[in-house]
Amino acid sequence: MGYSVGQVAGFAGVTVRTLHHYDGIGLLSPSGRSHAGHRRYDDADLDRLQRILFYRELGFPLEEVAVLLDDPESDPGEHLRRQHALLSDRIARLQQMAKAVEHAMEAKKMGINLTPEEKFEVFGDFDPEEHAEEVERRWGGTDAYAESQRRAASYTKADWQRIQDDADDLNRRFVALMGTGASAGSEAAMDLAEEHRAWIGNHFACSYEMHTCMGEMYVSDERFTAYYDALRPGLAVFVRDAITANAVRNV
Secondary structure (H helix, E strand, O other), X not given: OOEEHHHHHHHHOOOHHHHHHHHHOOOOOOOEEOOOOOEEEOHHHHHHHHHHHHHHXXXXXXXXXXXXXXXXXXXXXXXXXXXHHHHXXXXXXXXXXXXHHHHHHHXXXXXXXXXXXXXXXXXXXXXXXXXXXXXXXXXXXXXXXXXXXXXXHHOOHHHHHHHHHHHHHHHHHHHHHHHOOOOXXXXXXXXXXXXXXXXXXXXXXXXXXXXXXXXXXXXXXXXXXXXXXXXXXXXXXXXXXXXXHHHHHOO
């Protein structure tokens, strides 16, 4: 007896009107009719409908779908292989797009979640968002970067104020140590560099490798250099060298 148009519409997740349209343009005509003249579809019709819907999902216009399906040179297996390849390609592109969207969402959360007034109040002239692009370029694909983003997204104004206060204290101690004439490779300098790494690690994620890269950035990035050298000329190099010495000590 086959399947009624209502049953096929239910199977395929399409409307009865769509099936009537497909019949009207000769894309999918039912193989039989009931005694009352109603459309009846058999299994071959369902297979053809499946191939139609796959092509439609891939964006093919109905006219092109008809040409593909009615091509005497092709067979059902060839259609399935073609559709599988096209769908796999689309899945890969969609996964890339989803990853890009996720990245954009994380990047949106990465920023310091404060108003401009609050950021100025907490950080003064130093704007950490100025360095976000460089940080992302260096570590954007790492687990440590993702973890840092996750933590930063949850910080409140009080959290950032506490982080900045700790940073100011470390900087004052670096300045004082440098003023004593101690070398960047001294035990005191390396111990302070380790405190610096631990301070970063308490709030973000900071391996010795990442810490060393950050130290290099203090010297290679003029914005960081200006920040540190405004506290004491040559401080950026001193901190970088202390960080490097500490990393070597802990290898």
